Amino acid sequence: MEVVAVRRGAVRSVVVAGLLVLGATGNAQARSGPEADVAYHGRVSLSQGQLRVWLVPQNEGPSAVPNATLRIRLSADLADRQQLAEGCARAGLRQVVCETGAMPLRGRGRHIGLLLRLRERVPEVVVRIDTWWDGGAADRNLSNNEPAVLALDTGDTYAF
Structure with a gap:
């Protein structure tokens, strides 16, 4: 795994990524432990x-989640340099990972906002x-x- 750009606060995400590569986590279905129902809601837009x-x-529960890491994968390559939000790290040519922060039972994690520059302009990108x-x-x-969201290079906003 190559981490190209890391901002302050993203260290835990990178450490978590290393644990995943080493196989430190298994299939969530097979694990025993607290159960949670995590969902992601938001919007994407692509322009130039x-x-x-x-x-x-x-988190819809039934247990709280102290922290988690989400992954955003793109169908297009990211530009070499990125200004990422705190708690986020680049995890390859087309991936960014971000900490969610604590998610209480029936509660939300931290709001994550990113402006990602693509290596070249494309007519569409799948997120x-x-x-x-x-x-x-x-x-x-x-x-x-x-x-999974298909965003066209129109500047329109697509919700998920």
């Missing part, structure tokens, strides 16, 4: 090679969001925490 992503992680590390909680309802 810049992708705006705004999202809020939400996929998923949980990369779940803080030890089991999430048996994966249907609401793996959104």
Whole structure:
């Protein structure tokens, strides 16, 4: 794994990524421990090679999640230099990971806003969001925490 750009506060995300590479976490379905139902809601827009992503992680329970890491995967390469939000780190040519912060039962994590520059202007980009590390909680309802959004280079906003 190559981390190209890291801002202050993103160190935990990078450490978590290393744990995942080493296999320190297993299938959430097979794990015992607290159970949570994490979902991601937000919007994306693409305009002239810049992708705006705004999202809020939400936990429907039945247990609180002390912290988790979400992953944003793109169908286009990111530009070499990025100014990422605190708690976020680049995790490859097309990926960014961000900490969610604590998510109480039936509560929200921190709001995450990113302006990602693409390597070159493309007519569209697919944005996929998923949980990369779940803080030890089991999430048996994966249907609401793996959104995929197609954003056209029109400046229009697409919600998920």
